[in-house]
Amino acid sequence: MSTLSIQGLHSDYRGEQVLRGLNLTLTQGEITALLGPSGCGKTTLLRTIAGLQDISAGSIAINGKTVSADGCFVAPEKRSIGMIFQDYALFPHLTVADNILFGVRQLDKQSRSVRLEEMLSLVKLEGLGKRYPHELSGGQQQRVSIARALAYEPDLLLLDEPFSNIDAQVRRALMLEIRAILKARNVSAVFVTHSKDEAFAFADTLALFEAGRIVQHGIPETLYQSPNTPYVADFLGASNYLDVRLEAGQLISTLGAFPLPQDFKAASETGRWLLRPEQLLIEARADGAGEILERRFLGNGCHYLVRLGEQVLDIHSHLGHLACGSRVSLSAAADTPVIFA
Numbered sequence: 432m433s434t435l436s437i438q439g440l441h442s443d444y445r446g447e448q449v450l451r452g453l454n455l456t457l458t459q460g461e462i463t464a465l466l467g468p469s470g471c472g473k474t475t476l477l478r479t480i481a482g483l484q485d486i487s488a489g490s491i492a493i494n495g496k497t498v499s500a501d502g503c504f505v506a507p508e509k510r511s512i513g514m515i516f517q518d519y520a521l522f523p524h525l526t527v528a529d530n531i532l533f534g535v536r537q538l539d540k541q542s543r544s545v546r547l548e549e550m551l552s553l554v555k556l557e558g559l560g561k562r563y564p565h566e567l568s569g570g571q572q573q574r575v576s577i578a579r580a581l582a583y584e585p586d587l588l589l590l591d592e593p594f595s596n597i598d599a600q601v602r603r604a605l606m607l608e609i610r611a612i613l614k615a616r617n618v619s620a621v622f623v624t625h626s627k628d629e630a631f632a633f634a635d636t637l638a639l640f641e642a643g644r645i646v647q648h649g650i651p652e653t654l655y656q657s658p659n660t661p662y663v664a665d666f667l668g669a670s671n672y673l674d675v676r677l678e679a680g681q682l683i684s685t686l687g688a689f690p691l692p693q694d695f696k697a698a699s700e701t702g703r704w705l706l707r708p709e710q711l712l713i714e715a716r717a718d719g720a721g722e723i724l725e726r727r728f729l730g731n732g733c734h735y736l737v738r739l740g741e742q743v744l745d746i747h748s749h750l751g752h753l754a755c756g757s758r759v760s761l762s763a764a765a766d767t768p769v770i771f772a
């Protein structure tokens with residue numbers, strides 16, 4: 432059974448449509464990252480899942496139980512959802528222990544004490560239960576908010592840019608630590624972020640927003656290597672597009688002619704071939720058709736801007752010695768080409 436199933440979801444602010452027929456399904460234990468430009472509706476989607484924002488059409492089900500639909504609305508506190516926000520949203524006047532136990536006040540004293548120790552140990556804050564939020568670092572405060580959300584044993588966790596206020600130096604380690612906690616407990620999560628690097632590090636799958644809908648949802652490799660549209664391709668990284676002709680089972684481009692895979696289905700006779708910077712291979716050659724315009728050292732290789740005919744291509748290469756102005760030849764593999772009409 433899926434943990435979260437959203438069908439044809441519409442939501443608006445006073446008639447202004449934000450979500451327009453959105454579909455999204457999460458399997459048990461899946462962590463998905465919602466990605467999309469600012470203002471596209473990521474937070475609005477989290478709020479509709481949590482029951483904090485009305486929907487105008489469609490449905491939301493959590494663990495097979497409909498929580499929002501025409502004529503059906505389950506209150507936020509009955510949805511078995513935990514939420515973690517960018518600003519931690521801890522109660523400043525409560526200790527760490529009281530913050531963590533806030534959602535489980537109905538448990539008896541003994542069970543609460545066991546739950547508290549379990550949560551403090553899970554987020555590595557043993558011995559800090561008596562402190563107040565202002566006596567903790569940002570990373571520690573975010574751990575408390577994770578512990579508070581998990582203490583309640585939710586079926587689904589919603590995280591709204593939880594790492595954006597954390598110092599860059601500890602962000603990655605905290606992110607991996609929290610991911611490990613969610614994985615160990617097999618909690619499903621929807622994670623909003625602006626950063627595709629955070630999404631790659633934290634999530635199992637990515638869900639990319641465009642105009643109030645999810646246009647592609649899948650593992651990061653699929654979205655990066657086989658995007659459905661140039662919009663998805665460009666959102667996930669630098670893209671080069673070469674004009675190509677598709678004729679008699681061949682892909683014909685400025686890089687040469689390549690046999691198309693047997694099962695390749697061409698939508699038209701011409702198209703634009705997507706090539707990521709690392710898919711283009713360069714080689715120093717005095718008679719090469721390309722010219723190096725710019726070189727930037729990246730540590731694990733170099734980034735080059737290369738002029739090829741009328742185009743300027745982004746290329747990532749392990750070759751570090753190619754100087755500006757030198758001639759290069761270019762090649763690429765065309766085993767599974769992505770070609771847009």
Ligand SMILES: Nc1ncnc2c1ncn2[C@@H]1O[C@H](COP(=O)(O)OP(=O)(O)OP(=O)(O)O)[C@@H](O)[C@H]1O
Binds near residue numbers: 467472473474476625
């Ligand atoms: N309370 C509100 N009243 C009216 N419009 C709103 C309200 N909250 C958000 N909006 C609008 O709804 C749209 C979606 O906002 P939302 O916060 O969901 O986007 P987002 O993708 O999370 O953005 P960001 O990445 O900048 O956080 C935006 O155009 C925003 O201006």
